[in-house]
Amino acid sequence: MNTNEILERNSAKRTRCMVYTRVMGYHRPVESFNLGKKGEHKERTCFNESSKRHVAAL
Incomplete structure (x- = not known):
């Protein structure tokens, strides 16, 4: 069973979140962004602190 089939089967149990x-020091819902800002948000990468520590220690 692939991901789409699982999502379709459980669609009645799902809720929108x-x-x-964080934008300029405060929190804001992504759905209120304009089209360009939403695209920018999708391109962001997550920061992983544990991997950064190993690089700094070298």
Whole structure:
């Protein structure tokens, strides 16, 4: 069973959630962004602190 089949089968159990991001020091819902800002948000990468520590220790 692939991901789409699983999502379709369980669609009645799913609820919509609000995704917030920090913008200029405060939190704002992503759904209120304009089209360009939403595209920029999708391109962001997550910061992984543990991997950065190993690089700094060298």
